[in-house]
Amino acid sequence: xxxxxxxxxxxxxxxxxxxxxxxxxxxxxxxxxxxxxxxxxxxxxxxxxxxxxxxxxxxxxxxxxxxxxxxxxxxxxxxxxxxxxxxxxxxxxxxxxxxxxxxxxxxxxxxxxxxxxxxxxxxxxxxxxxxxxxxxxxxxxxxxxxxxxxxxxxxxxxxxxxxxxxxxxxxxxxxxxxxxxxxxxxxxxxxxxxxxxxxxxxxxxxxxxxxxxxxxxxxxxxxxxxxxxxxxxxxxxxxxxxxxxxxxxxxxxxxxxxxxxxxxxxxxxxxxxxxxxxxxxxxxxxxxxxxxxxxx
Amino acid sequence: xxxxxxxxxxxxxxxxxxxxxxxxxxxxxxxxxxxxxxxxxxxxxxxxxxxxxxxxxxxxxxxxxxxxxxxxxxxxxxxxxxxxxxxxxxxxxxxxxxxxxxxxxxxxxxxxxxxxxxxxxxxxxxxxxxxxxxxxxxxxxxxxxxxxxxxxxxxxxxxxxxxxxxxxxxxxxxxxxxxxxxxxxxxxxxxxxxxxxxxxxxxxxxxxxxxxxxxxxxxxxxxxxxxxxxxxxxxxxxxxxxxxxxxxxxxxxxxxxxxxxxxxxxxxxxxxxxxxxxxxxxxxxxxxxxxxxxxxxxxxxxxxxx
Numbered sequence: 001x002x003x004x005x006x007x008x009x010x011x012x013x014x015x016x017x018x019x020x021x022x023x024x025x026x027x028x029x030x031x032x033x034x035x036x037x038x039x040x041x042x043x044x045x046x047x048x049x050x051x052x053x054x055x056x057x058x059x060x061x062x063x064x065x066x067x068x069x070x071x072x073x074x075x076x077x078x079x080x081x082x083x084x085x086x087x088x089x090x091x092x093x094x095x096x097x098x099x100x101x102x103x104x105x106x107x108x109x110x111x112x113x114x115x116x117x118x119x120x121x122x123x124x125x126x127x128x129x130x131x132x133x134x135x136x137x138x139x140x141x142x143x144x145x146x147x148x149x150x151x152x153x154x155x156x157x158x159x160x161x162x163x164x165x166x167x168x169x170x171x172x173x174x175x176x177x178x179x180x181x182x183x184x185x186x187x188x189x190x191x192x193x194x195x196x197x198x199x200x201x202x203x204x205x206x207x208x209x210x211x212x213x214x215x216x217x218x219x220x221x222x223x224x225x226x227x228x229x230x231x232x233x234x235x236x237x238x239x240x241x242x243x244x245x246x247x248x249x250x251x252x253x254x255x256x257x258x259x260x261x262x263x264x265x266x267x268x269x270x271x272x273x274x275x276x277x278x279x280x281x282x283x284x285x286x287x288x289x290x291x292x293x294x295x296x
Numbered sequence: 297x298x299x300x301x302x303x304x305x306x307x308x309x310x311x312x313x314x315x316x317x318x319x320x321x322x323x324x325x326x327x328x329x330x331x332x333x334x335x336x337x338x339x340x341x342x343x344x345x346x347x348x349x350x351x352x353x354x355x356x357x358x359x360x361x362x363x364x365x366x367x368x369x370x371x372x373x374x375x376x377x378x379x380x381x382x383x384x385x386x387x388x389x390x391x392x393x394x395x396x397x398x399x400x401x402x403x404x405x406x407x408x409x410x411x412x413x414x415x416x417x418x419x420x421x422x423x424x425x426x427x428x429x430x431x432x433x434x435x436x437x438x439x440x441x442x443x444x445x446x447x448x449x450x451x452x453x454x455x456x457x458x459x460x461x462x463x464x465x466x467x468x469x470x471x472x473x474x475x476x477x478x479x480x481x482x483x484x485x486x487x488x489x490x491x492x493x494x495x496x497x498x499x500x501x502x503x504x505x506x507x508x509x510x511x512x513x514x515x516x517x518x519x520x521x522x523x524x525x526x527x528x529x530x531x532x533x534x535x536x537x538x539x540x541x542x543x544x545x546x547x548x549x550x551x552x553x554x555x556x557x558x559x560x561x562x563x564x565x566x567x568x569x570x571x572x573x574x575x576x577x578x579x580x581x582x583x584x585x586x587x588x589x590x591x592x593x594x595x596x597x598x599x600x601x602x
Contacts, residue, residue, distance in 0.1 A: 119535075120531040120532055121580065122538050122539045125539055125576065129319060129561070129569070130322065132323075133323070134325070137325070235542065235546065237558070237561065254441075254444045262452070271437070275433075282435055286432070
């Protein structure tokens with residue numbers, strides 16, 4: 001279980017401190033940074049494909065926009081999608097795992113078989129079809145209700161929901177395993193003998209005990225969702241321009257690789273920011289898991 | 297093993313049926329039709345087109361008709377690539393995707409098992425930490441970044457390998473490595489954890505006590521058991537490789553099924569999209585069945601009858 005000293009024990013390692021630092025810097029820059037840029041950096045301008053300089057630290061892109069500004073804007077959307085998608089998967093996965101583990105027997109078998117099947121299906125391909133099927137309808141629906149925010153952010157909302165819908169499998173497995181073990185402990189038996197309802201046993205006794213594990217896997221789900229989002233955006237089927245995410249920026253950067261002229265900064269800076277963030281998240285998630293479950 | 301396969305068959309057909317149904321209706325749910333153009337085509341011509349592609353009549357009868365065709369092995373005509381059937385397009389592009397995916401499959405499993413074993417036998421040394429750092433890096437860098445980096449390095453600067461395209465075996469190397477990297481990373485982590493656990497078990501201590509050399513203990517006794525989690529991962533791996541090849545084919549300009557899949561979404565080419573999804577899922581279902589069966593063979597303690 002998560003003891004009070006866990007955080008400080010993990011942060012005793014210098015690598016962990018660096019990772020936490022990276023995350024704080026990226027999150028702060030993404031949430032506050034973009035607004036600090038003057039309008040000339042944000043709008044298309046005459047200065048195309050300028051290499052990095054003191055004026056434009058990360059250079060400029062095809063339309064003369066500042067790449068640092070675009071990277072921070074992309075970070076904002078990628079992080080929002082990652083966090084919110086992971087939150088969706090957290091609810092789904094832990095609810096599913098709790099029910100399967102608590103019910104046990106045939107219900108558990110059937111539910112876990114379904115998870116196995118979903119594991120072996122190309123899930124991202126279905127996500128693409130889902131987005132394609134629902135995006136237009138959601139936008140029409142929002143327009144009819146005059147919800148401006150949903151009209152412009154319909155893609156992001158759909159991405160969050162659908163990516164949450166595919167990344168819950170691991171969470172469900174882990175939670176189920178924990179519940180199966182906890183269920184046989186005497187305090188659960190005591191609660192059952194005392195006649196507490198199933199709902200109460202699940203929410204009052206099981207949930208608090210599996211919370212630490214859930215939090216650990218949440219840290220590992222965020223990078224997975226960010227990676228999925230970037231995959232879709234890279235193919236041009238995720239975040240649409242003028243909005244940007246790390247994936248869509250990397251798609252632009254990858255196109256700029258050609259034998260004649262290499263605009264390396266278009267690829268390098270988004271890639272470095274994204275990979276740095278994912279690396280930090282994965283590292284901290286791993287350390288948390290090792291501390292919680294030294295057997296693994 | 298045959299019994300296992302026979303017992304699983306009904307469920308598998310059911311899954312495939314769900315996949316076909318879901319794809320069919322989701323494609324039809326999307327706004328816009330396959331013949332929407334900038335300029336509106338006359339209604340009479342549109343009706344003719346819809347009739348030709350059997351997209352007329354009530355949705356339900358369209359679906360049953362499609363299902364019957366798919367069962368017969370006819371995936372219908374593409375609405376975008378005129379007069380080419382989906383079967384024809386898949387027959388041309390799937391071998392490309394399979395060559396790429398197959399090589400990546402071998403690279404990912406061999407590389408992952410090697411790296412994981414390398415790290416596990418050097419537990420808590422600098423080499424272990426370096427290997428696991430590399431694996432973490434491989435997990436954190438998306439394929440479409442690894443691809444361009446490899447192109448820059450080996451294609452444009454060193455000029456050792458072609459930067460893209462399809463035709464010669466040399467053109468297969470960079471894409472396959474790109475596709476394999478993240479999954480080799482996953483497998484190496486699985487392998488290391490599992491091997492460390494096995495190395496702590498009694499039968500390993502017995503083998504060491506017998507005076508067997510370290511190499512024999514690790515490679516003959518421990519590895520055989522420790523590889524089981526990797527075998528369970530092979531099914532999901534195949535699914536990930538098919539998805540990943542979509543991106544890799546785009547990055548390296550490879551004429552595989554993945555590129556056609558993306559285009560079929562953009563072009564509202566429902567039958568082509570359905571064809572790719574059905575064939576992918578069908579193959580993955582069969583592959584998973586084989587993996588489950590081989591699992592039963594590898595580990596005699598497990599009975600997959602249940």
